[in-house]
Amino acid sequence: xxxxxxxxxxxxxxxxxxxxxxxxxxxxxxxxxxxxxxxxxxxxxxxxxxxxxxxxxxxxxxxxxxxxxxxxxxxxxxxxxxxxxxxxxxxxxx
Numbered sequence: 001x002x003x004x005x006x007x008x009x010x011x012x013x014x015x016x017x018x019x020x021x022x023x024x025x026x027x028x029x030x031x032x033x034x035x036x037x038x039x040x041x042x043x044x045x046x047x048x049x050x051x052x053x054x055x056x057x058x059x060x061x062x063x064x065x066x067x068x069x070x071x072x073x074x075x076x077x078x079x080x081x082x083x084x085x086x087x088x089x090x091x092x093x094x
Contacts, residue, residue, distance in 0.1 A: 007062060011090040013082055016042040016053065026050045044088055046077075053079070053088070065091060 019027065019038040026043075027033075030052055033041050042053045056067035056079055065078035075094040082089055 005062065006094050007065075007078070008092045008094065009089070010077075010092050011046060013087045014044045014046060014090060015087050016044055016085070017050075018042065022050065044090075046090055051077075062091075062093060065089075068093065 019030075019033065019041055022030075022043060029050065030041075030043075033052075037054075043050050044053065045051075051069070053067075056069045056077075058066065059068040059078070060066065062068070062078050065080045067080075068076040068078045070076045075092065078091045078093050079088040081087070
C-alpha cells in the first residue's frame with residue numbers, strides 16, 4: 001500500500017475572473033463575498049464549476065503547487081498562480 005500522493009494535471013493557465021465577470025447566478029453562489037472583497041476576490045472556471053481562489057488553503061506540501069481544496073477524504077484540487085497571478089494551473093491530488 002502506497003502513501004504517495006498522485007498528482008494529475010487537469011488544466012494549465014486557466015484565466016482568473018473578477019467578481020464582475022461572473023453571471024448573476026454565479027454571483028449568487030458566492031453571496032458571502034462582501035462589497036469590499038468584490039474588487040479583490042478572484043475566481044476561475046473548471047469543469048463547469050466556478051471556484052473561488054480564497055476557498056483554497058495555502059499548502060506547500062505538494063511540490064509546484066501553492067494551495068489545495070479538499071474534495072473527499074482522499075482527494076483534493078491543487079492550484080498555483082501563473083502568468084503574473086492572472087491565471088492558475090490546476091491539478092488533482094489523489
